[in-house]
Amino acid sequence: MTTLTYAAALDTAMAEEMRRDPRVYTMATSPSAALLAEYGPMRVKRMPISEATMTGIAVGSAGCGYRPVVHWGSVTFAFMAFDQVVNQASKIRYMFGGQRDFPIVFRARYGNGTRSAAQHSQTGYALYAHLAGLKVVLPSGAADAKGLLKSAIRDNNPVVCFEPSRCDPLEEEALAGDEDTLVPIGVASVKRPGSDVTVVALGYMVYPALAAAEALAAEGTSVEVIDPRTLVPLDVETIRQSIRKTGRLIVVDESAPTCSMASEIIASVAEDWQCCRMLRAPMRRVCMPAVPVPFSPPLEDFVLPDQTRIASAVRDVLGYTNG
Amino acid sequence: MYRQMVMIRHFDELALQLLETGQIHGVVHPYCGQEAIAVGVCANLRTTDRIVSNHRGHGHCIAKGADINRMMAELFGRRDGYCKGKGGSMHIADFEVGMLGANGIVGAGLPIAAGAAVAAQLEGSDSVAVGFFGDGATGEGPFHESLNISALMKLPVIWVCENNQFAAETPVAAGLAPDNVADLAAGYGMPGALIDGNDVLAVYAAAQDAVERARSGMGPSLLECKTWRRYNHAHRGAPPPDRRPVDLKAYWQARDPIPAFERYLQQRGFLTSDQMADVGLSIDQDLAEAVAFADASPYPNPEEALEDVFA
Numbered sequence: 001m002t003t004l005t006y007a008a009a010l011d012t013a014m015a016e017e018m019r020r021d022p023r024v025y026t027m028a029t030s031p032s033a034a035l036l037a038e039y040g041p042m043r044v045k046r047m048p049i050s051e052a053t054m055t056g057i058a059v060g061s062a063g064c065g066y067r068p069v070v071h072w073g074s075v076t077f078a079f080m081a082f083d084q085v086v087n088q089a090s091k092i093r094y095m096f097g098g099q100r101d102f103p104i105v106f107r108a109r110y111g112n113g114t115r116s117a118a119q120h121s122q123t124g125y126a127l128y129a130h131l132a133g134l135k136v137v138l139p140s141g142a143a144d145a146k147g148l149l150k151s152a153i154r155d156n157n158p159v160v161c162f163e164p165s166r167c168d169p170l171e172e173e174a175l176a177g178d179e180d181t182l183v184p185i186g187v188a189s190v191k192r193p194g195s196d197v198t199v200v201a202l203g204y205m206v207y208p209a210l211a212a213a214e215a216l217a218a219e220g221t222s223v224e225v226i227d228p229r230t231l232v233p234l235d236v237e238t239i240r241q242s243i244r245k246t247g248r249l250i251v252v253d254e255s256a257p258t259c260s261m262a263s264e265i266i267a268s269v270a271e272d273w274q275c276c277r278m279l280r281a282p283m284r285r286v287c288m289p290a291v292p293v294p295f296s297p298p299l300e301d302f303v304l305p306d307q308t309r310i311a312s313a314v315r316d317v318l319g320y321t322n323g
Numbered sequence: 324m325y326r327q328m329v330m331i332r333h334f335d336e337l338a339l340q341l342l343e344t345g346q347i348h349g350v351v352h353p354y355c356g357q358e359a360i361a362v363g364v365c366a367n368l369r370t371t372d373r374i375v376s377n378h379r380g381h382g383h384c385i386a387k388g389a390d391i392n393r394m395m396a397e398l399f400g401r402r403d404g405y406c407k408g409k410g411g412s413m414h415i416a417d418f419e420v421g422m423l424g425a426n427g428i429v430g431a432g433l434p435i436a437a438g439a440a441v442a443a444q445l446e447g448s449d450s451v452a453v454g455f456f457g458d459g460a461t462g463e464g465p466f467h468e469s470l471n472i473s474a475l476m477k478l479p480v481i482w483v484c485e486n487n488q489f490a491a492e493t494p495v496a497a498g499l500a501p502d503n504v505a506d507l508a509a510g511y512g513m514p515g516a517l518i519d520g521n522d523v524l525a526v527y528a529a530a531q532d533a534v535e536r537a538r539s540g541m542g543p544s545l546l547e548c549k550t551w552r553r554y555n556h557a558h559r560g561a562p563p564p565d566r567r568p569v570d571l572k573a574y575w576q577a578r579d580p581i582p583a584f585e586r587y588l589q590q591r592g593f594l595t596s597d598q599m600a601d602v603g604l605s606i607d608q609d610l611a612e613a614v615a616f617a618d619a620s621p622y623p624n625p626e627e628a629l630e631d632v633f634a
Contacts, residue, residue: 025445042445048475050468053434057472060438060452063423064373066445083465087428088435095414096424097406098631133632156634 002174006167009142009174010107011035013149014069016179018043021067024153027054028071055081055106059088062102062158069153075108075124075162089158090133101156105149111165112254113204113304118292121300123203123255125162129231129264135159135185136231140206142172144229147183155185162231164204188235190242194224197314198242198249200265201225205252205305212310223314231261236268240275247280248317252305257287281320286313324366324523325588325599328358328581330606331382334391337610338381338398338412339558346618347398349559351412354382356521356553359580360485361386363526364453364546367534373421373443374453375436378413379485379552380425383455388420395613401620408623409631429490430463432456433482437469440478440543451479451537459490461499461507470511470545479537481530482545485520491556492566505547513543520548521580524587551575 004012011032018024018039025043026035036044047054051072058068072078078085085106093102111120129136135157139145145163152159175181191206192213201209206227213223224242228235243249249269253262262285269275269283286305294300335353342351354361357379365374365386376383384394389405397404397415405415416424423439426432436454443450460466461484473480484504488495501507508515514536518529526548533544553576555563565572588594594602 045441045476048468048472050465050472052465053437053468053472056431056434056465056469057438057441060375060423060435060440061442061445062438063418063435064439064442064446066442083428083431084434088426088431092424093634094631095406095410096416096418097404097409098634099406099416099418101634103634135633 003171004142004146004174006142006145006170006172009146010149010163013146013153017150017153020179023065024067024069026069026071027057029073031071051077051081052084055084056088058104059084059092059102062104063092063100067103067153069105069107071107073109074120075110076119076122078106078108078124085128085134086131090131093157094133102158103156104158105152106158106160107163108160109163109165112293113166113300115295115297115300117295121293123162123253125160125231126255126259126261126264128160129261130259133158134232136162137185137229138162138203138231139229140164140167140203140227141170143175144183144189146175147181148185148229151182151185154182159185162203166204183229186230186233186235188226188228188230188238190224190238191227192223192225194222194246196222196246196248197317198224198226198239198246199252199310199314200239200249201227201252202261203254205254208305208307209252209310211307212314215307216311216314221314221318228265234265234268239265240269240272243269243275244278247278249283250286250310250313250317251283252286252310254304255287256290257285258290260285260287262287281317284313284317286310324362324527325584325594326602326606327362327386328523328584329603330391330609331358331361331385332581333603333606333610334385335381337614339554339562341398341614342558343561348400349411351558352379352556353552353554353558354379356579357485357487357550358382359523359526359584360483360520360548360550361455363523364481364483364530366527367530368421368451368453370420371448371450372452373423373439373450374455375423375432375439376425376455377429377432377457377460378425378427379457380413380415383425384415384417384422387417387422389415389417389422391609391613392616395617396620399617399620400622401617402623403616403620407627407631430456430460430466433460433469434465436480437473437478440473440480441476443479444476449479449538451481451534453481453483455483455485457490458484458486458488458495458504459493459498461504462490470507470513470543473543474511474513477540477542479540480543481533481537482543484545484547485550486547487550487552489556489567503547505545508545513545515545515547518546518548520550521578521583523580523584551578553579
């Protein structure tokens with residue numbers, strides 16, 4: 001059985017899509033050596049550290065029929081290019097009345113949990129999810145990483161692909177099927193079925209959520225773990241269906257809670273009366289406290305959600321008995 | 324070229340009138356006074372060449388061959404406008420003629436123009452891209468990044484700075500360390516030229532050199548065209564007070580590009596004053612038709628606000 005690391009899966013997706021479509025090209029400040037060797041400097045552009053202009057070049061060339069993939073490195077650096085995303089990439093198709101499509105993929109890593117301190121440890125995806133006109137994907141495993149990045153490259157819209165650094169070394173069975181096997185954008189994945197509590201976990205948080213579910217199973221608690229995989233458009237229906245069954249929701253998001261994806265997911269559930277009627281406990285966010293991520297291991301471990309905090313939140317919501 | 328210059332002048336003066344009478348909404352940044360630049364540059368371009376404009380974009384649209392009926396309909400916010408009423412004055416684009424859009428963010432168009440030049444390189448064509456921007460854009464980081472990257476990658480791009488000497492109300496000298504924008508070209512290893520932006524023939528000749536250079540794979544050039552906008556930076560309803568120095572205004576308005584070109588055309592015997600008057604009349608006729616076209620076009624249905632976000 002073939003297994004692939006998360007990082008290798010992303011590289012494979014890039015190589016396959018560049019092979020498939022000559023309009024796909026990529027820009028990065030540190031491009032992949034393997035891609036550069038296979039496709040040469042015209043299609044694998046080594047760029048100076050000019051995120052704003054790299055991003056604008058993607059917008060301009062996409063409007064001329066190309067399909068650029070911009071590797072921002074970390075999302076931290078992508079903030080240098082925020083104008084080109086907020087004011088250009090996300091709005092340009094709409095402002096110009098749909099005259100052209102802008103098929104662009106932006107790749108952004110984030111380093112929570114890697115002892116990288118505040119600037120390199122912030123998820124950022126909620127900022128991008130907030131902008132009408134962008135799709136946002138957040139794969140947690142190798143198969144989804146490959147399948148979603150391939151879908152993003154084939155999508156005719158700007159898509160931001162968030163890649164948690166902690167997922168890089170994780171191995172998973174490769175995506176079954178041929179080079180045209182994709183993971184669709186906008187479809188959540190039920191990682192573990194359960195009946196007592198729904199835990200929606202984002203990005204790397206899927207792993208401590210699964211570990212908590214495993215530990216709680218020994219206590220007789222059945223936890224359903226859902227990985228949304230795509231943040232925009234969000235697969236609200238899969239989450240709502242789960243809550244109609246369990247009546248309890250916890251969202252695990254290693255971001256500060258204010259205006260977070262966790263808040264958005266809870267709001268989407270709260271707006272559905274069928275879900276509200278089934279709730280047996282308050283919905284709960286397991287997020288970071290609203291502080292920048294600190295460097296020192298005991299400090300960082302204290303602020304990031306982990307298996308213990310997720311399990312404790314599950315026990316907490318099970319403590320409401322009026323359902 | 325003469326006809327286009329007069330068309331731009333009359334189009335924007337009409338737009339200001341329509342703004343005052345409330346027939347068009349929002350804000351207009353009139354291009355009047357700078358016509359020689361868009362026209363002199365674009366006269367060297369083919370339809371397959373691409374330009375990127377800034378907030379003061381009507382002149383660039385007309386010079387690149389956009390349809391004045393659809394431009395006017397966009398100003399009116401109507402369905403037959405270039406952007407189906409979603410863009411307005413500051414966001415007119417016509418990708419079919421290589422006009423990749425006006426842009427409300429100062430300096431943001433330069434990276435996009437660099438992207439059009441990258442596309443030309445990837446195509447293996449001899450198409451070029453032109454990035455038009457004002458003197459105010461030189462304060463933005465992406466201006467410097469774009470110059471650097473274009474030189475590094477030898478992009479087929481012509482950077483055209485329309486230096487109208489005031490970034491809104493801030494004089495150039497208060498915002499830029501070197502005396503001239505063109506001085507920056509040397510630092511990025513590309514040719515720079517300082518041109519009288521009110522002399523359409525001078526602009527044409529300088530742009531011709533730069534375009535040839537770009538087409539033959541020799542990389543970017545920076546043209547600084549010194550000019551003057553006749554009206555305020557931005558107009559919304561009644562015109563705001565003009566705070567630019569009166570003597571400077573008088574000096575530059577005496578150097579208006581259209582009368583200057585008219586004197587040249589007359590002296591050389593290319594056009595008589597009667598013929599020039601006829602050009603003006605025929606343009607006004609076309610503009611009256613554009614207004615009629617715009618006015619006859621329906622407003623979009625409110626629900627159309629929800630369309631065109633995604634492909």
